[in-house]
Amino acid sequence: MDFTPTDDRRMIADSLRRFLSDTYPIEHRNKVAYDGAFHDPDGWAGLAELGIMGALVSEDDGGFGGAGFDITTVFEEMGRKICPEPLLANLMALRLYAAFGKSERIEAIVAGSERAAFAFDESDSFGDLGEISTTFEGGKLTGRKTVVYGGQAADWILVAAKSGGKLGLYEVKASDAEVLAYPMIDGGGAAEIVLDGTPSECIAEEATDAIEAALDAGRLALCAEAVGAMDVLKEMTRDYLMQRQQFGRPIALFQALQHRLVDFSIEIEQARSIVIHAGGKFETEERALAVAKAKNLIGRAGKLVAEEAVQMHGGIGMTWEYAGSHYAKRLIMIDHQLGDTEDQLRKVMALTDISSAA
Amino acid sequence: MDLNFTPEEEAFREEVRTFLKDNLSEDLATKVRNGRELNKQDIESWHALLQTRSWLAATWPEEYGGPGWNAVQRHIFEEECAFANAPRIVPFGLGMLGPVLIKFGTEEQKKTILPRILSGEDWWCQGYSEPGAGSDLASLKTRAVRDGDDYIINGQKTWTTLGQFADKIFCLVRTSTEGKPQQGISFVLVDLKTPGIEMRPIKLIEGGYEVNEVFFTDVRVPVSNRVGEENQGWTIAKYLLGHERTNIAGVGASTEALNQLKALGRKVKRYGKPLAADPLFAARVAEVEIDLEAMRMTNLRMLFGTSDAQGSVSSMLKIKGTVIRQEINDLARRALGPAASPFPSEDVIGNYGIAPPEAAANAANYFNNRKLSIFGGSNEIQRNIIAKETFGA
Numbered sequence A: 001m002d003f004t005p006t007d008d009r010r011m012i013a014d015s016l017r018r019f020l021s022d023t024y025p026i027e028h029r030n031k032v033a034y035d036g037a038f039h040d041p042d043g044w045a046g047l048a049e050l051g052i053m054g055a056l057v058s059e060d061d062g063g064f065g066g067a068g069f070d071i072t073t074v075f076e077e078m079g080r081k082i083c084p085e086p087l088l089a090n091l092m093a094l095r096l097y098a099a100f101g102k103s104e105r106i107e108a109i110v111a112g113s114e115r116a117a118f119a120f121d122e123s124d125s126f127g128d129l130g131e132i133s134t135t136f137e138g139g140k141l142t143g144r145k146t147v148v149y150g151g152q153a154a155d156w157i158l159v160a161a162k163s164g165g166k167l168g169l170y171e172v173k174a175s176d177a178e179v180l181a182y183p184m185i186d187g188g189g190a191a192e193i194v195l196d197g198t199p200s201e202c203i204a205e206e207a208t209d210a211i212e213a214a215l216d217a218g219r220l221a222l223c224a225e226a227v228g229a230m231d232v233l234k235e236m237t238r239d240y241l242m243q244r245q246q247f248g249r250p251i252a253l254f255q256a257l258q259h260r261l262v263d264f265s266i267e268i269e270q271a272r273s274i275v276i277h278a279g280g281k282f283e284t285e286e287r288a289l290a291v292a293k294a295k296n297l298i299g300r301a302g303k304l305v306a307e308e309a310v311q312m313h314g315g316i317g318m319t320w321e322y323a324g325s326h327y328a329k330r331l332i333m334i335d336h337q338l339g340d341t342e343d344q345l346r347k348v349m350a351l352t353d354i355s356s357a358a
Numbered sequence B: 001m002d003l004n005f006t007p008e009e010e011a012f013r014e015e016v017r018t019f020l021k022d023n024l025s026e027d028l029a030t031k032v033r034n035g036r037e038l039n040k041q042d043i044e045s046w047h048a049l050l051q052t053r054s055w056l057a058a059t060w061p062e063e064y065g066g067p068g069w070n071a072v073q074r075h076i077f078e079e080e081c082a083f084a085n086a087p088r089i090v091p092f093g094l095g096m097l098g099p100v101l102i103k104f105g106t107e108e109q110k111k112t113i114l115p116r117i118l119s120g121e122d123w124w125c126q127g128y129s130e131p132g133a134g135s136d137l138a139s140l141k142t143r144a145v146r147d148g149d150d151y152i153i154n155g156q157k158t159w160t161t162l163g164q165f166a167d168k169i170f171c172l173v174r175t176s177t178e179g180k181p182q183q184g185i186s187f188v189l190v191d192l193k194t195p196g197i198e199m200r201p202i203k204l205i206e207g208g209y210e211v212n213e214v215f216f217t218d219v220r221v222p223v224s225n226r227v228g229e230e231n232q233g234w235t236i237a238k239y240l241l242g243h244e245r246t247n248i249a250g251v252g253a254s255t256e257a258l259n260q261l262k263a264l265g266r267k268v269k270r271y272g273k274p275l276a277a278d279p280l281f282a283a284r285v286a287e288v289e290i291d292l293e294a295m296r297m298t299n300l301r302m303l304f305g306t307s308d309a310q311g312s313v314s315s316m317l318k319i320k321g322t323v324i325r326q327e328i329n330d331l332a333r334r335a336l337g338p339a340a341s342p343f344p345s346e347d348v349i350g351n352y353g354i355a356p357p358e359a360a361a362n363a364a365n366y367f368n369n370r371k372l373s374i375f376g377g378s379n380e381i382q383r384n385i386i387a388k389e390t391f392g393a
């Protein structure tokens, strides 16, 4: 075994870390995350220049990475700066375009000249692709997609919809749909996509497996993002406890607080390990199970770290002004994306089914 | 043992319930139920309505314009108000300064200040915490220096809740640096219109505005605005902390929040079925319901004065009460799944129909209510209090 990242990945991590540090100081991050297009178009261009979108697809499909560890490398850095760019949306779109050989779109996204988003959830379909009710008929889509990440900043919307009882994938030009954009509570944007006989192109009549795989890529990305955010929030909390004086001493000297910081540090190491596990299994048949395990643990660890960090900061941790509060929000809200702790638990239970073991 | 309320208590509950039904407007109740920020007008009109029955200052004796209720009546009143989604009574004048003046104030202070609290002419806020003095409140540094018949105040208060609506602030200030820090603190009343005071907003984690920083530069306040003796401020502050707080556990509010959570679980769908039918969700709701039931009993044991752990029981209720409330808030945001993410603007709540309107601010409320375990003596400080009592050191 060897747990050291390859030189290529280390280089990506280093250059991305430098770029994000320069481009997204927390004041700027908070401004673009809640204003205008809910991201920074210049920042997006910078990511493209660094080749970040290219790192998310394989060489065969028009990129230069695309493995589980490429995804975790990129997103861990995004998490360290709680970067509000719609990279999750474009990761999922890239994987879907790649699954169906749409090299033209991939090229444009990798170059940074176009953006896409993947619309799958509906208000009554959370957690279950089988409940999707948006339909494709005669070249047109009808239905309503909810909380489409990056939908506010996309040129193309990939839509999961039903036609003739099959779950397929369809592409809509964003300007042809009604797009209701808004910021999310933890920053970054999303949109409601209202389709009412909207012209669309069929990418695949049957796309269930590709959709599951794209969602798993998204989940893996979110897990790695959480690890990056947790690492930073832990550093902030430790620094604050050492600096904050009450009762004539740094509050870091109170053992009640020391133990809690230690407890959540243990969970962060657990989180890091389960994400490495999922990254390593990503190209195998165990992908779905490994990703579900990771996202379940990440959900639990993220909540613990977020809540404890805010609590141990006292009032300061409750303020918008303090960067740590935004990390806490992001960690909590990651659990709401692409299936939460309980959803992952259900999946792990179903895939391992202990009642039927020999 | 008899776990029933008396017929008189039940009749009182009915009276409160009827009043709320007849007087609390649907608009206001909806705003409270939906977890929206209330404006000054919302709160003032509700206070005024309650005072038409002399129900506003629940802890005050009748001679000062209160209802003269006992602890059980107060409990019933608070519970019914929570069930009806009435606005929370802003406590600073009514629940804090009022009782302090009644116990420590001069006749003149009682005569001039108490009626103005009841009428709503004066909105008070609480100036205890400072940037350097939170859990260790006694280390506060804001100075009040005697100059003839005045104090001159310099320093900074922070976390001042609803200071933006307030006319006046009651402060703990340092009047002596001799002896133990607790011994050099005085309790002083300050008009916020006095020259030299500046208030700045603090934006909270979820984006709301309810707390402020208050800066004092050479602020001149008559010595007659002091409550109690000079350097007696700590005794007064401690009196307030120990002052019977029937509502510290927030049982009524948590019960209402739990009912809303269940209703939400029946409304939203997961895997094609109502979320409430999902065993993982239902199990967690049942668990918190059990905890809440037990806490309700603990609270009643305290109210009826039969708890075996009198001293630290209010610390216990503070810890358990906030943990239960935060757990309910946690479940309420999780119940929404992806629909919890949108920032709850007017469009998102009212027009886009992403989540049911009464739940659209669930994530924001979850984040905001992390404050419950931090303010009013953090849960760590409450544990220290219980530990001190347990170990005698």
Ligand SMILES: Cc1cc2nc3c(=O)[nH]c(=O)nc-3n(C[C@H](O)[C@H](O)[C@H](O)COP(=O)(O)OP(=O)(O)OC[C@H]3O[C@@H](n4cnc5c(N)ncnc54)[C@H](O)[C@@H]3O)c2cc1C
Residues within 6 Å of the ligand: A244, A246, A247, A251, A254, A256, A257, A311, A312, A313, A314, A315, A316, A318, B125, B126, B127, B128, B129, B131, B133, B134, B135, B136, B158, B159, B160, B161, B162, B211, B371, B374, B375, B376, B377, B378, B379, B380, B381, B384
């Ligand atoms: C929303 C909000 C509203 C508020 N409203 C008001 C108001 O209207 N008026 C007012 O005066 N104040 C108000 N406060 C202030 C509140 O009382 C303080 O935040 C609280 O006392 C904690 O102080 P601190 O924030 O300075 O945290 P700190 O005291 O710095 O504490 C930081 C962390 O260290 C822990 N800690 C501290 N000492 C110990 C110890 N000995 N052992 C173990 N752990 C310890 C704390 O529990 C906390 O987790 C408000 C606060 C908030 C967040």
